Every structure is written in structure tokens, then in C-alpha cells.
Amino acid sequence: MAPSEEIVTINPDIIREWVQERGGEPMKMRGTGSSGMDPTVLAVVFPGARANPSLEPLGWDEWLAELDDQQLAVVMRGGEGAESTLKVIRKDKVIMTGLRD
Numbered sequence: 001m002a003p004s005e006e007i008v009t010i011n012p013d014i015i016r017e018w019v020q021e022r023g024g025e026p027m028k029m030r031g032t033g034s035s036g037m038d039p040t041v042l043a044v045v046f047p048g049a050r051a052n053p054s055l056e057p058l059g060w061d062e063w064l065a066e067l068d069d070q071q072l073a074v075v076m077r078g079g080e081g082a083e084s085t086l087k088v089i090r091k092d093k094v095i096m097t098g099l100r101d
Contacts, residue, residue: 007076008094012064015086018076022084023047026063027055033066040066044086 009015019026024044033040042063043055058066067074073094075087 005078008073009076010067010073010091012067015067015074015076016060016064019044019086022079024084024086026058026060028058028063028066030054030056039070042066042072042088046084 007014007018024046027043027045029041029043032038040058042058043052045052045055066072067088071091072088073091075085075089077085079085
């Protein structure tokens with residue numbers, strides 16, 4: 001994928017493969033998701049990115065389940081390591097026409 005190319009998807013296989021190819025790790029914001037009223041705040045950290053002490057590791061199964069439970073999608077932008085970005089957005093903010101899922 002070219003550095004300027006974007007993929008918007010809800011497909012867990014595409015998300016996991018894309019992140020793992022770039023050495024990323026699924027994370028969550030510390031202290032979130034402890035109750036049904038407090039959703040888990042999801043993130044991905046790529047190699048070379050600045051450390052964020054407010055993030056903690058989260059297993060892939062849990063991360064992807066939260067993505068689905070919260071009706072979220074991701075926007076992935078190419079690059080290597082810290083040049084890669086993944087943004088978590090609400091699914092209802094995505095116009096699905098012409099996009100891969």
C-alpha cells in the first residue's frame with residue numbers, strides 16, 4: 001500500500017493482518033471498559049511510536065470483540081512502523097459505498 005492510500009474497514013481479518021504486517025500491537029486506554037457504562041477506548045501502537053503510559057496491551061480477540069460490540073470501524077493509512085496510522089471511528093460515520101469491508 002502506498003503511504004497515502006487509506007483502507008476503511010470493519011473486517012477483523014484485514015485489520016489484524018494489516019496491523020501485524022507493520023508490527024503493531026492492539027492496546028486500550030488504561031481504566032476504560034471496566035463496566036457496561038464505560039466503553040473500552042481502543043488504540044494500536046506501532047514500532048517507533050512515542051510511548052504512551054496511558055495505554056496497556058489488549059489481546060486481539062478482546063480488541064476485535066470490542067470493535068464489533070461498539071459498532072466501530074478503522075481507517076488505516078500505509079507506511080512502515082511509526083509511519084503507519086490506524087484511527088478508530090464509529091461505523092455510522094462511514095459511507096460504505098465503494099469501500100472494502
